[in-house]
Amino acid sequence: MKTLVFIVIVLISGGLAGLVHGTVNFAIVEPYLDQAIGLENESLFASGEAEDTLEFWAEYESYRIWQKSGQVLAGVILGLAMGSLFGIVFGLSRNSLPGKNVVSKAVFLSVLMWFTLYLIPFLKYPANPPTVGDGETVVLRAILYVSFIIISGIGVVIFYKLSKKLNGNKRYLSLVGYAGLMVVAFIAMPDNPDEITAPMNLVNEFRFVSVLGVSSFWGSVGIILGLFWKKFDKTSNLEDS
Template sequence: MLPLLTRGIAAGGLGGLLSGLFSLLLAGPVLDRAIRLEEEHGAEHAGAAQAHAHAAEEVFGRGTQHVGLVVTAVVMGLALGVFFGIVHAVLYRVPDPAADWQRAVTLAAAGFVALSLLPGLRYPARPPGVGDGDTVEERQLAWVAAMVIGVLGTALAWHLYRRLADRLQPVRQFAVAGTLVATLAALFLLPGNPDPVEVPAELLWDFRLLSLTGHGLLWAGLAVAFWLFSRAAATATAAATTTAGTPGVTAPAPAETVGH
């Protein structure tokens, strides 16, 4: 399992870096606009004196926040890489280099659905710093609950798809779709967001779309990198096996001296 875990961590780090750079270049400007609007909204309600105090309390500048955005994405990718490597080792016990690509893509797609798409449909992303700070813990707990439900629902869909291997493909696909729809319905039984997001709807949905795209890039980068690492490992193993199995070249025996 250790090689798969190491492979997953490295692939997750690369996927996180890809997602972080995307967020920095495209989502960063949207994030800055949302934060400025939130600060202006706070200044209107709190007064100029409190707004000045809030600005004085700001510890990190925009540049530091942007770097933190990339670092956060890389750390998230590393954590997901650990999860990816463990699940890959549990599900695919028998190595099969010919199936490495299909396995990596399938598992990454399942991870995206379970940990990004389904929770994101219930609790769409909001720009950091937007919303009531007193509800942060409540929102985090709700997000964790959504991820747990998403993982359980996706795992059940996966199990049904493999369990119905002797059935027609449409039957298996409808079983998966029905399970995911039921999972989404269960997610909407969770409490809603405790506070409204007071930013323009267009700006908010731009951020949400970019955030979901960033998640997709993370999982896609993880899958591709994991496959490339798996392919390199399989090639190295095959080369080592071929070299070990090649018989050594025997030196020719010395010619006999013919007496005269």
């Protein structure tokens, strides 16, 4: 497989998985976003920061259409980005991943990355709908979120490499090591500083559909890149071990 083919299949895989993510979000997350923004508007009217006028709703409709129309496009852009990271990691690690064939190896890695780069950070810093989140703390929250992802990502690489050097049941020690690292990070890292003022059932339902959306990306990207790799990498073959 040529380098250009590798780059192209990685980008197409990420873009397609991002399209799936954006479409799923459009179908199941948008209703919750509308509901949350509706509460935000009510709060603006109650506090006197905005008036319930035709002009307000005209302006609201115009930017909500812009925001909604960006859902799928942003899904593709995010898919290209995360798909690129997935492609790099898969390209470098595929021969050491468990799995009978290249598709199962890619799926294994996508599940691993979903778990370590998304689900574990989500447990500490879960997604929030628009009514939750102070503009003043957005930089702090971004630093905390990214730091947690980096700790989890680097942690899993270190402990995965360690597990390869251990034999038999000792390999489970690396799993314990990763879990220990994340427990320490979970306790040591500050919580999200913003108070949740929205109804908890709305927040929890939003978080649930948000997880489904992101999971649709990671579920798709592994399968798609694995299938492309199988088709285009003619150097793959079966060897005795």
